[in-house]
Amino acid sequence: MFPARIEHYARPRTVAEALAALSRCEPGEAIFLAGGQSAMQAIKSRMLRPQALVDLQAVAELKGITLTGGALTIGAMTRYADIARDARLGGAFGALTDAASHVGDRQVRNRGTIGGSVCWNYVAACTPTAVLATGGRMNLGATSGATRSLAADDFLLGPLETARQDDELLLSVSWDAPAARTGSAYAKWGLVTDALPVIGVGVSVTQDASGKCVQARVALAGLAGGAQRGPAAEVLLMGSAGDAATIDAAFAALAAEADTHSDLSADADYRRQLIQSLGREVAQRAFDRARA
Amino acid sequence: MPVVKLTVNGTRYEEEVPERLLLVDFLRERLALTGTHVGCTFEGVCGACTIHLDGEAVKSCLMLAVQADGHEITTIEGLAGDTLTPLQAAFREHHSLQCGFCTPGILMNMSDFLRENPDPSEDEIRRGLVGNLCRCTGYVHIVRAVKDAARRMRGEA
Numbered sequence: 001m002f003p004a005r006i007e008h009y010a011r012p013r014t015v016a017e018a019l020a021a022l023s024r025c026e027p028g029e030a031i032f033l034a035g036g037q038s039a040m041q042a043i044k045s046r047m048l049r050p051q052a053l054v055d056l057q058a059v060a061e062l063k064g065i066t067l068t069g070g071a072l073t074i075g076a077m078t079r080y081a082d083i084a085r086d087a088r089l090g091g092a093f094g095a096l097t098d099a100a101s102h103v104g105d106r107q108v109r110n111r112g113t114i115g116g117s118v119c120w121n122y123v124a125a126c127t128p129t130a131v132l133a134t135g136g137r138m139n140l141g142a143t144s145g146a147t148r149s150l151a152a153d154d155f156l157l158g159p160l161e162t163a164r165q166d167d168e169l170l171l172s173v174s175w176d177a178p179a180a181r182t183g184s185a186y187a188k189w190g191l192v193t194d195a196l197p198v199i200g201v202g203v204s205v206t207q208d209a210s211g212k213c214v215q216a217r218v219a220l221a222g223l224a225g226g227a228q229r230g231p232a233a234e235v236l237l238m239g240s241a242g243d244a245a246t247i248d249a250a251f252a253a254l255a256a257e258a259d260t261h262s263d264l265s266a267d268a269d270y271r272r273q274l275i276q277s278l279g280r281e282v283a284q285r286a287f288d289r290a291r292a
Numbered sequence: 293m294p295v296v297k298l299t300v301n302g303t304r305y306e307e308e309v310p311e312r313l314l315l316v317d318f319l320r321e322r323l324a325l326t327g328t329h330v331g332c333t334f335e336g337v338c339g340a341c342t343i344h345l346d347g348e349a350v351k352s353c354l355m356l357a358v359q360a361d362g363h364e365i366t367t368i369e370g371l372a373g374d375t376l377t378p379l380q381a382a383f384r385e386h387h388s389l390q391c392g393f394c395t396p397g398i399l400m401n402m403s404d405f406l407r408e409n410p411d412p413s414e415d416e417i418r419r420g421l422v423g424n425l426c427r428c429t430g431y432v433h434i435v436r437a438v439k440d441a442a443r444r445m446r447g448e449a
Contacts, residue, residue, distance in 0.1 A: 033359075
């Protein structure tokens with residue numbers, strides 16, 4: 001398979017040039033190319049037939065991981081490999097490295113980017129779920145010069161759909177400085193090692209000085225609706241001591257309520273089982289990181 | 293038509309290419325470097341087309357030739373000098389080739405892997421190989437060769 005005819009290829013060096021390149025095209029004619037590990041599959045199979053490609057590989061300001069006073073910003077063009085090996089990203093941001101270090105395979109992690117993944121928002125993908133669990137914000141710039149920032153909850157609309165408009169470029173994903181005693185984790189189960197998640201679970205928790213859970217976010221990957229929160233587990237974790245019995249109950253409740261489906265990879269009951277067993281493991285690890 | 297200027301296995305090339313030409317097809321059909329194989333053809337899951345882009349293992353079927361402009365590429369043809377690399381020698385000794393179709397991609401991926409992790413465990417090697425399918429299913433020999441090559445490259449007997 002190879003792509004349909006492409007009329008124009010641009011390789012801007014700055015965000016301003018990237019947006020200018022986009023504004024020279026008719027709406028919907030051009031697409032931004034990040035790492036291309038999903039988009040190129042779609043272009044080769046001709047599910048996507050862009051007239052123009054704006055390749056972001058040379059835009060240096062879209063790359064890099066910045067920690068300032070605990071607040072984290074990851075440029076949209078930062079690769080999984082760079083996130084996976086950043087030793088500063090434990091604790092509150094542990095879910096991000098958990099997810100990035102198990103995406104696809106080495107070759108994919110050497111090209112694929114956080115921005116590409118959240119903008120593609122594939123129905124079963126690790127990165128959108130890890131970003132949702134940790135409460136990331138998406139920072140967008142538009143061809144008009146306007147910028148806006150959206151919570152992951154408002155950005156991730158459903159499989160292959162986000163709130164990004166055709167005239168917008170995702171600049172970065174950012175997180176406020178986490179409260180003390182915050183930990184997060186992510187894990188998935190797939191048919192082979194590091195495969196797409198049949199089910200993936202991300203958890204972020206904060207404990208107060210007495211050990212009480214005062215913040216809990218749970219997100220799931222692998223459901224037909226795409227990356228989504230798991231409020232049924234969150235309400236039970238909140239106010240608890242993060243003990244094993246509460247964690248069990250929280251993920252039993254989420255598994256019972258989750259809208260799981262059956263397909264060739266797993267049936268609906270098996271997906272419920274995975275939510276429970278992965279949820280237990282991930283929540284335990286998130287609390288361990290919060291206590292560390 | 294855009295012009296790409298790139299270095300492949302130490303040689304500079306300057307070629308006009310259509311925008312939609314895949315890097316793997318550029319390497320195979322324009323430069324006649326047919327050691328880079330095409331297996332799955334579009335999903336990007338088989339890893340047979342793995343090359344080094346600026347020293348890192350990537351799949352050349354998930355890139356356009358125009359994207360490689362200004363970059364340095366190494367293919368399987370450029371991996372060895374006058375003698376086989378320790379990794380290639382280990383593959384020969386441990387009978388890791390079998391039909392040989394997946395071998396170039398695996399060598400390109402594992403040579404980058406061993407640079408990053410010179411003393412890998414068997415689990416780490418197996419995880420490193422996830423992006424390369426061997427349909428002879430002879431991973432036992434491949435894992436053994438990678439482990440042996442790592443040992444030799446660390447200067448152990």
